[in-house]
Amino acid sequence: MGQIVRRRDGTGEVVMAKLSEEDIRKLLSEPTAARREDVARKVAAVHADGELSDSERRLAEDIFRLMLRDAEVRVRSALAEALKDNPGVPSDVARTLARDVVPVATPILEFSEVLTDEDLIEIVRAQTGAAQEAVARRRTISAELGETIVRHGAEGAVATVVGNPGAELGEKSLLTAIDRFPASETVQAGVIARPVLPVKVSERLVSVVSDRLRTQLVKRPDVPAGLALDLALAGRERAVIGLVDPSRAEDPDELIDVLYAARRLTPTILFRALCIGDRGFFDRGISRLAGVALMNAQRLIDDPGRKGLERLLQTARIPDALAHAMMTAIDVAREMQYDGRPGDRIRYRSTLIERVLTQVEGIDSDNLDYLISRLASGDRAA
Numbered sequence: 458m459g460q461i462v463r464r465r466d467g468t469g470e471v472v473m474a475k476l477s478e479e480d481i482r483k484l485l486s487e488p489t490a491a492r493r494e495d496v497a498r499k500v501a502a503v504h505a506d507g508e509l510s511d512s513e514r515r516l517a518e519d520i521f522r523l524m525l526r527d528a529e530v531r532v533r534s535a536l537a538e539a540l541k542d543n544p545g546v547p548s549d550v551a552r553t554l555a556r557d558v559v560p561v562a563t564p565i566l567e568f569s570e571v572l573t574d575e576d577l578i579e580i581v582r583a584q585t586g587a588a589q590e591a592v593a594r595r596r597t598i599s600a601e602l603g604e605t606i607v608r609h610g611a612e613g614a615v616a617t618v619v620g621n622p623g624a625e626l627g628e629k630s631l632l633t634a635i636d637r638f639p640a641s642e643t644v645q646a647g648v649i650a651r652p653v654l655p656v657k658v659s660e661r662l663v664s665v666v667s668d669r670l671r672t673q674l675v676k677r678p679d680v681p682a683g684l685a686l687d688l689a690l691a692g693r694e695r696a697v698i699g700l701v702d703p704s705r706a707e708d709p710d711e712l713i714d715v716l717y718a719a720r721r722l723t724p725t726i727l728f729r730a731l732c733i734g735d736r737g738f739f740d741r742g743i744s745r746l747a748g749v750a751l752m753n754a755q756r757l758i759d760d761p762g763r764k765g766l767e768r769l770l771q772t773a774r775i776p777d778a779l780a781h782a783m784m785t786a787i788d789v790a791r792e793m794q795y796d797g798r799p800g801d802r803i804r805y806r807s808t809l810i811e812r813v814l815t816q817v818e819g820i821d822s823d824n825l826d827y828l829i830s831r832l833a834s835g836d837r838a839a
């Protein structure tokens with residue numbers, strides 16, 4: 458006795474009619490894969506409609522199970538694609554498709570709501586590469602599943618999950634992602650773009666973030682001001698002492714714009730930039746704060762009589778004590794030159810800091826600590 462499978466397409470024509478089990482066997486033994494693909498799509502569409510009787514539904518599901526054994530990947534792929542959004546798919550069918558080869562498994566791993574967290578965690582632990590990435594792209598990802606991907610996933614999967622706003626990732630998982638792939642810009646970029654960035658994660662990023670992404674992190678309003686200051690200066694310092702290919706270094710004008718827009722272009726950051734030998738950054742920053750064209754600001758800065766520089770610093774509203782320190786640092790820098798030998802940039806910076814520390818009175822404790830720390834880092838690098 459046959460089963461009645463009723464479905465009409467957009468024109469009202471009957472797509473499938475009376476099928477017996479013998480009919481189904483013949484249908485599935487069609488010599489062309491294209492015909493069997495068509496069967497997979499049509500039966501899946503009928504099943505998804507939800508209008509089948511119990512016996513009709515069981516028959517459709519038996520067809521799915523027969524198709525799981527089809528030798529042609531394209532047929533199984535068509536079945537997986539057709540079933541990926543169907544919440545009524547039997548769990549054994551979904552699990553089998555999810556463990557198939559990548560072209561078959563991907564739509565189920567990424568979209569199927571039939572798979573449980575337990576299923577997905579097991580797959581992430583057992584599979585690699587594309588299968589893990591498919592799981593990492595799911596619309597929502599629980600904390601437990603997210604942590605599993607971060608701990609066991611390949612770099613691409615970890616980058617995908619940290620960049621997925623639907624993934625529930627706590628501080629511990631984000632730190633693990635950074636520590637596992639400290640040189641990965643794709644992982645760093647995903648972490649930086651997270652809706653919420655815990656302070657400890659920001660602190661960890663300070664030490665590993667690439668120069669290209671440093672400005673993106675500084676832009677975030679939830680990054681503490683002190684960390685933003687450290688980030689901005691770290692990138693500039695690396696450029697000044699020659700640790701960064703100039704073509705990959707952050708654009709100082711872009712960094713100035715970001716800091717100014719975030720109200721983080723402070724006298725402190727400009728003074729510290731001076732002390733590490735970054736006149737280019739100082740000139741651009743003081744020009745922006747004073748509202749003076751860069752070329753005019755540089756003329757005032759280079760005025761040997763100091764009067765022009767004093768007026769410029771007053772216009773930029775630099776506190777008196779720090780203005781005096783800046784003028785002294787500029788005087789010291791004028792007297793110095795690179796020696797042309799290997800490591801001269803680091804020696805130049807260290808000598809500049811030493812002279813500023815000995816010639817400038819009244820440096821506040823925070824800036825004093827910063828200069829001493831940079832001096833120590835220069836000694837280690839020498």
